[in-house]
Each structure stands twice: as structure tokens, then as C-alpha cells.
Amino acid sequence: MSFQSSLNVSVSGMAAQRQRVNTISENIANASTTRTPEGGPYRRRIVTLAAVSNDRTFEEELRSQQRSLDTATEVKVVGISQDNRAPILRYEPGHPDANKEGYVAMPNVNIMEEMVSLMEASRSYEANTAAFNATKNMAQSALDLGRNV
């Protein structure tokens, strides 16, 4: 049934946005982390999204080839990369990680930027939930077809 693919697409969207929210939370939580296992301050992480045609069974593939239609496009997190912007130097001579001049390399995380991304991700998540519910509603009315005839 084709509704399955619509539902899968919405689920992929929700999963991707959840991953984004997780990464943004990580960035905010580490906004003043100056020590990491790799050395140096924490670097902001970015989620990269990509559109992929969803995994299909042989039958679905055959049917879509017949119709020359490939309607469902899922979204996938293809990687979490690091922001290459330079660390922000803050003058704090008393800090144990301060250099000789008294500057501490702080993470390149901008809280405002993260909050905007967080809002965007949570709205996108909601949009996907709405899409999921709409599809579910359609499937439900198809199931009720013929009832109370």
C-alpha cells in the first residue's frame, strides 16, 4: 500500500529533525567547553541532510518503473560535520586554559544561532507530525470504506 511510503517519509523527517535537535542541544551544552579529547575547545557540530529515494521492495520498484514515478523521497542525516570557524578568543587570564597573553579559546558556538536553529528544527518536526497525521487520516478513511453502506 502506498500510504506506507508516505508514512515512512514523514518518519524519516521526524528522525532527521530529532537528530538535529540532539546536535543543537550538544552545541548549547558545550558552549563553554574548553577541553575535548581531540584537544582545544569544543567545535560546533552541524547536521547535513540529504534527500534519498527510500528503500523499496522489488514489487514497489517494478511498479514505480512501470509508472515511471518515484514519488517518495525520504530525508536522511548523511553526516555530522564540524564548523570550521575559528574559536572565539576571550580575555580571561585566571582561566587554567588561558594562553600566555591571557586569552582563552572558547567554542565557536553562538547561542542565538543555536536557538534559531532549534526553533526551526522543532517547527519542522511539528510539520512532519502534521503530515503523518494527515496520511493516517486518509488511510483510516480508506479502511472505513464500505462501512455503513
Add this chain to the structure above:
Amino acid sequence: MQADHAGYNNQIHSKSGPEIASSSQISLVEYYPKISGFMSGMFENNIFTLIQKTLDFRTQRQDLLTSNIANKDTPGYKAEDMVFAKSLEKALHAEEPGLLKTTNSRHFDGRNTPPLELVQAQRIHSASPFPDFDGNTVDLDREMAKMAENQLMYNASIKMLTHQFRMLKTAITEGR
């Protein structure tokens, strides 16, 4: 039980007098074409094909719209949509007989539009007039509106189909 009963009736008829048998034969010949015409009008109606096609297209369109929403933040993703109203309408008119007269179902009748069963939907790029800086053309508000419309129209088609079934049932139960 019912079938046995009918078979029993038939036997009675066939075994009855010659004048009764001939009269029933005449009435059958006379009424058979009318009955078949009535039946084909009831079950081979293109309303069912039309609704089936509409439901099919709306399901596929739902796929496209959910994909657009899921890929709202994917860089470079191009929003897509599907149109089918025009081609369905055209095919509906093509259900009327063509210019050429046919005496066999395998004759060409001069129609140049495909029958309803073969109508395909067209996929189009539904680009937002204000694409994002990353080349993404999804306009979320528009997609949500389209999805709501798609859902409503799907449910409306389902309702129409239910009504068709109800009418059939009325005919089958002789209005009781």
C-alpha cells in the same frame, strides 16, 4: 438452499407444457438485451474507475507532499507536486464515442485520448517564488495547505464511493 430452490423451479418450468416453455423463451430473448444493458450501466460505470484513479493519484500526491515537508531543510531539494485534474477531465469526455463507427470492441473509433484507466498524472516542480539561500524551494505554508486540501479531497472521494455503493445496495435490496 436458495440455489437449490431456483434449480427446482427451473426443472418445473422445463418439464411444463410446450406452450408455456415457448412463451418463456420469447420473453427471455426479448428482455435479455435490456437486462444486460442495465447491468453494464450499473457495474461498468466509469464513476468507479474515475474515483479509483482519483484515489490513486491523491495517494501518490500525498507521497510527494510529505516528501516536500520532510525535505524542508535539505539543501538543494526541489519541491514537487502532481497535476491530474485536466487529464482526468479530458479522459472523461473521451468516454463518449469517437467519430468512427465501430461494430466490434476491437475496432478503432477515432479517439485520440487515452481511456480513463490509462491516464497518467504529471509531476511538476512547484517552486516557491522565494527559494532559500541553499537552493531549497519548499514553501512550508503552501505545502501544508496543499496537504490539507489533498486529505480533504481524498476523504470526499471516499465518501462519493460509499454513496455509489449505497445506491447499488438500494438497487440490490429493491429499496427495502
